[in-house]
Amino acid sequence: MFNLLTSAWVPVLRRSGHRACIRPAELTEYLDSDPVIALDWPRADFRIAGLEFLVGLFATAAAPAGHRAWRDGWYDPPPPAALDAAFAPFAHAFSLDGDGPRFLQDREDLVSDAEPIERLLIEAPGASTIRQNTDLLVRRGRVAGLGRASAAMALYTFQSWAPAGGAGNRTGLRGGGPMVTLVQPPGRPSLWHQIWANVPDSPEPVEPEDHSRIFPWLAPTLTSESGRAVSPEANAHPLQCWWGMPRRIRLNFADLDAPAPCDLTGTPDSVRVTGWRQRPRGANYAGWGDIHPLTPSYQVKAGAEVLPLHPQPGGVGYRHWLGLVLCSPDSLRRPAPAVTRWRDVREGVAEGGAARILAAGYDMDNMKARAFVESEMPLPAAPDADTRAALDVLATRLVLSANQVAGLLRSAVRFALFSAGASVKLDWELLSVTREKLWEGTEARFYALILARPPDASGQWLHHLRDVALHIFDEAAPLLPENGSAAPRISRARRGLLFALAGFGKEGTELFVTLELVAPTPKARKKGKAA
Incomplete structure (x- = not known):
């Protein structure tokens, strides 16, 4: 046997x-x-x-x-x-x-x-x-x-x-x-x-x-x-x-x-x-x-x-x-x-740096295996309960804010590429790719920030999110001469994304609240018009 x-x-x-x-x-x-x-x-x-x-x-x-x-x-x-x-x-x-x-x-x-x-x-x-x-x-x-x-x-x-x-x-x-x-x-x-x-x-x-x-x-x-x-x-x-x-x-x-x-x-x-x-x-x-x-x-x-x-x-x-x-x-x-x-x-028994998490499994679509995925990510150690709590709060803040920016980016690309009456699902492949690119483009900085935990981590993270999101937007909706008829729409979409990433509007305010940053104060209006 x-x-x-x-x-x-x-x-x-x-x-x-x-x-x-x-x-x-x-x-x-x-x-x-x-x-x-x-x-x-x-x-x-x-x-x-x-x-x-x-x-x-x-x-x-x-x-x-x-x-x-x-x-x-x-x-x-x-x-x-x-x-x-x-x-x-x-x-x-x-x-x-x-x-x-x-x-x-x-x-x-x-x-x-x-x-x-x-x-x-x-x-x-x-x-x-x-x-x-x-x-x-x-x-x-x-x-x-x-x-x-x-x-x-x-x-x-x-x-x-x-x-x-x-x-x-x-x-x-x-x-x-x-x-x-x-x-x-x-x-x-x-x-x-x-x-x-x-x-x-x-x-x-x-x-x-x-x-x-x-x-x-x-x-x-x-x-x-x-x-x-x-x-x-x-x-x-x-x-x-x-x-x-x-x-x-x-x-x-x-x-x-x-x-x-x-x-x-x-x-x-x-x-x-x-x-x-x-x-x-x-x-x-x-x-x-x-x-x-x-x-x-x-x-x-x-x-x-x-x-x-x-x-x-x-x-x-x-x-x-x-x-x-x-x-x-x-x-x-x-x-x-x-x-x-x-x-x-x-975790206190181990020496030699941060542990890691190995995450793996089949991505299944009912009976069909679409892929076998496998990834590792750092698992930072903390010397005491207070440090652990601060680490977890920071990691939560960074992940939630990245998810907000991924949503803003996807909406901006959709607005730039399609007219107002177009019927486009938000999970359409191009729009999904923009979200994936944002996650991929910010992953290394996420790990660097939670391992180093600098005092201005939220500010650094927002700056990085803004740079990556605008770069992805410009790739997905380039302002080129052949896009002449769509140029105004692309410009408005990019400006709206930039304003939200700067903390303006409802979405921008929510983003800054998540990051615990002080949102900018809108300028006062004069005679019924924007100053």
Whole structure:
């Protein structure tokens, strides 16, 4: 049997540049001489899901009982033998093949037509796309067979982030393609420290009777007929957030006469995974919106259901600071618990500068993967509560004001390019691009200001916003001779944008209030006319 706790299957990179496959318990091996520093999967989604898998494994089998225990693990990591002992009671849940329960696979030997193994890859074209011959950018037939290590990672990625899959095929516990945020400690951390930074505390150890409520493949599937849902505490342990199984899947294994290379990694294996079978009506997860330690959450309005955050077009940047790093002012957007825990309790143990947040996930359009987004941003440390509060106030002020200027810029470009009666949606591509350019053009200055926190940060920020916004406007609506008929409209739009950025009018006043700057006083009117 291929067991994910006892087999060496996790591809890693050591600080020396040496590549190897290790057991999860060997993560702490050679920490002083040649530590593991990264996962070495050839796909970005496998790498992020692999980090999730390891954090979830430690959260389930070796979680610290409190901050003191966590700090001890940071400074004095457990050796591989201790981790093997901690993982041993859970090994029966991590066999990928064999006659007993199979990792993340339905207990029944499902009767269904086999699907190509590459359809476990979230971006792979589906049956409808292939029938219509529209797989133009992501072609079919790239992966015919996988080794068991790659198949295990593909299965975990798919079950954890499962997108919509047609009638009865459920999305993942956090919906299709959730946002994943991981704290990256400062300096050159080992992979152990990257994982341990995100493992939540758990004062109550897992009992054997909890296993079937944590690992759903150890029990008959709670299918979704008659509206049945799987909810934390009601019929599932909260730790199932790491091990959700929304799809009823069985992998197909073929024994080989001689080891053959995996189509993804090239690693030889004597068993090849060639396909999988699926049946509909798997677990319907409900009420898990703010349970997962690595996923931010939000509400549409106060009192509404809490939902997990998902990546959107445009990627991840500082505009998402409110919700990824700290709560939005209305508390409707909240960072992942791992990020909050690091900032509140754990950041004092790390040395070497600012930590970072790694944010990643699939930007999904229902069943279609539009992109896999991945970004890192600084996570400034603060020596005390007062400094932390001042940092958060400044960051909030800068993000909100940039959003206001992005709206002003988009409206100005719309007014400049289209006549008053034109019907143009504000999310039209050109108008959306102007907003994206503003965020991109101001990102570096945002990080510089929150790291340095100068006394006149608001004034510097406004000056930078004004320069970038006017430059983008002039690119989008240039005042050229061939635009003769539109020249008056372009001039008025630019003048209106400039006035608002100078603090005049309703929008300008609101911008200055956000930045806590004193807005200019309009000149007095004389004899009914503007002075």
